[in-house]
Amino acid sequence: MVDADSRKGKRNGVSRRSFVKAAGASGVAAGLAGCVSTGGGGDGNGGGDGNGGGDGNEDTDTPIDTEETTEEITIQWAADTRVGDAESEVQQALSNAGLPDNITVEIVAGSQVTDNRQAQYQQWLNGGREEPTLLMMDSGWTVPFIARNQLQNLSQSLPSEMISTIEDEYFEASVSTAKGSNGDLYGQPLFPDFPxxxxxxxxxxxxxxxxxxxxxxxxxxxxxxxxxxxxxxxxxxxxxxxxxxxxxxxxxxxxxxxxxxxxxxxxxxxxxxxxxxxxxxxxxxxxxxxxxxxxxxxxxxxxxxxxxxxxxxxxxxxxxxxxxxxxxxxxxxxxxxxxxxxxxxxxxxxxxxxxxxxxxxxxxxxxxxxxxxxxxxxxxxxxxxxxxxxALGGWHMTMNPNAPDRKKQAAVQVLRAMQDEQFQLDLFEIIGWIPPRPSLLDSDRAREVPVIGRYLDALKVAGNNAIPRxxxxxxxxxxxxxxxxxxxxxxxxxxxxxxxxxxxxxxxxxxxxxx
Structure with a gap:
């Protein structure tokens, strides 16, 4: 589902060129922010039974070097037009949250139609593409990608304190849609959506x-x-x-x-x-x-x-x-x-x-x-x-297991910055995305966000009673x-x-x- 202003369908220059070259940019915004598709999607070419396993990359459990990289490196983040339209503000928010200056995040602004994004990711991952390294993935269809063994296992790859932060501090319903049947995490909630x-x-x-x-x-x-x-x-x-x-x-x-x-x-x-x-x-x-x-x-x-x-x-x-x-x-x-x-x-x-x-x-x-x-x-x-x-909506951050190790290492630092409370509140102000931590909805800063800040008490009740599909x-x-x-x-x-x-x-x- 889409925000009102994402219907503009803008993409800034570099992101649009990159996306057209890599994938063929798809059209206009349609659908809305909380919910998935208009009935399409499907399980693509992957098998899998919904219970783990399936085809795809077999090295999804490989540990990642989580030490801060010192080389100059650029990684791609497959996001949507809302991120693309606010690219400079989002980049500044990542920097403010501690992302090292040697890591550049290139935003690949894909279709606002969630079915189109699902199909695009399926094509990329089935084909073994190394980029984008990070994929912004609808909570409504993350589990099938996990079942097909097509996402990096974050529980086996990230530092334990990053995993415990997600499991202990984030909305429980959101976290449940980022886990495999083995209980491991394959996604880091970016924002939830609740009606x-x-x-x-x-x-x-x-x-x-x-x-x-x-x-x-x-x-x-x-x-x-x-x-x-x-x-x-x-x-x-x-x-x-x-x-x-x-x-x-x-x-x-x-x-x-x-x-x-x-x-x-x-x-x-x-x-x-x-x-x-x-x-x-x-x-x-x-x-x-x-x-x-x-x-x-x-x-x-x-x-x-x-x-x-x-x-x-x-x-x-x-x-x-x-x-x-x-x-x-x-x-x-x-x-x-x-x-x-x-x-x-x-x-x-x-x-x-x-x-x-x-x-x-x-x-x-x-x-x-x-x-x-x-x-x-x-x-x-x-x-x-x-x-x-x-009903639970929202999106996660997931990692492409086909990405080179050095890019995965840099991606860990991006995910770490995205766990910063300051970054989550910045996104709430910039794009209107609800912070993934219930505690942040009680903050003075969240309540000062125009319009929606008046209604955080009701949204928190919704979040604590969310039901995934x-x-x-x-x-x-x-x-x-x-x-x-x-x-x-x-x-x-x-x-x-x-x-x-x-x-x-x-x-x-x-x-x-x-x-």
Whole structure:
């Protein structure tokens, strides 16, 4: 997914020339910052079963000389247009964080479309390319590269204190998407991304709610029952507003990885029997999409869209608060009605907080709260589900195992600088990327960042309750099945029971054929 300003698609001169020469620059920014692809991707040419192993470089565990290199050396960092557009500021931030002057980082600004980047990396790594040395990799598809043995094993290569910093101080959900089935780290989280629920304080004041309510909502998630009722009250109190709640439910990756993952998990449901099976083992984990918590999530959304008279409506949920158009909406199409002043509530990623909280939009009348919950964690069927669940997005730094040893040695110093708290706060100011350490969201400096700094309490709750998508080498196949059947059920083309029964069969077939 993309930031608003990354849609400009700029690349500065050197980076663009390098990228065109090396790979063929691909086009315009599309998609958005928190979430992966638009359903493409796939497992490329690599095999692998999602459980480690696979083809690719066999020397991924080779230790790296981590002493500071003294030679003049340039390494390439495959990043995106946001880094390319802010290259001088990012270079200065690395220098301020202690990157030695003899190491130059050349930014290779690739496509903002995450599927294109995934395919490009697959091509490079399958072909044994030595550069770029560092790859900025979507947390939504790092695990398949690990499973194919195509990334440097950082746990075996970096100093132990760098590994313990990541494991002890970074958002746990982010770290989990950078690990192999052996428990080793293959990526260093660069920034996480978490959705929240945005709302219009002015419209809710008209329905009788006050700043005391807004202060509470910032950190204390409300139930979906309360959310639906409050949204309807605000709709009724503001006759010129057409939409209560806007979100993303088109047939695309964002529904399966993110919106529905949140709905389902907040009710205590799971794709594969809980968090412990998120990343496999493929073919040896239960498929649990036909269970009651998952069905309740679909029933809830049907009620919100089609009303309480829907034959599969969920008791306790107030209906007719979401337009049927959500069934064709992705991030930007769902954001526009809210930004244009025609919705009460809106679920989206942090990039849109910066848009909607700007002074020429809603300013401080924009409220932000964690995603509502269906059941509390102690009521949930599976451990780690229930409560204010937020789908995990974000990106990692990974290392090309084919790079020459001397470049890997320099890359260690880059990764060390990126662990510096000052660098992480600089990136938050420069690009808007949330620091990977929860503790930094409590810092005075983070709170002073314009617009988004006002909403760090809600973002921290989201980060501490983040749920990754179940990424394995077969997830690209499974994701499309999920989004199609969930959309079918939400659109009333199938009953929740029939859609999830059909989905279970499809997911089981994919699991068995890959195991």
């Amino acid at each position: 929240t629920m945005q709302y219009r304080k002015d419209l809710l004041r008209n329905a009788g709610y006050t700043d005391d309510d807004f202060d509470t909502w910032a950190t204390e998630s409300m139930s979906w029952e309360d959310f639906s009722r409050i949204t309807k009250e605000a709709l009724d109190a503001n006759s010129d507003i057409d939409n209560g709640y806007t979100f993303q439910a088109d047939v695309y990756e964002g529904l399966s990885c993110c919106d529905f993952n949140e709905f389902m998990t907040s009710w205590g449901g799971a794709y594969f029997g809980g968090r412990e099976n998120l990343f496999g083992p493929i073919g040896d984990r239960p498929v649990t999409v036909d269970e009651e918590p998952v069905l309740n999530a679909i029933r809830m959304v049907r009620t919100m869209i089609h009303g309480e008279n829907d034959e599969h409506a969920l008791d306790g949920i107030t209906g007719n608060i979401a337009p049927e158009a959500v069934l064709q909406w992705t991030e930007e199409t769902s954001r526009k009605p809210f930004t244009d002043g025609n919705a009460v509530m809106h679920r989206n990623w942090p990039y849109s907080i910066n848009i909607n909280g700007a002074e020429d939009v809603f300013g401080e009348d924009l409220g932000v709260m964690p995603i509502p919950y269906g059941v509390t964690p102690d009521e949930a069927m599976y451990e780690g589900t229930g409560g204010p669940v937020a 179940p990424v394995t080498v077969v997830w690209p196949q499974q994701s499309g099945k999920v989004s199609q059947e969930v959309n079918n059920a939400m659109a009333r083309e199938k009953s929740p029971e029939q859609a999830m029964s059909d989905l279970k069969s499809q997911l089981e077939q994919i699991e068995q054929s890959a195991s």
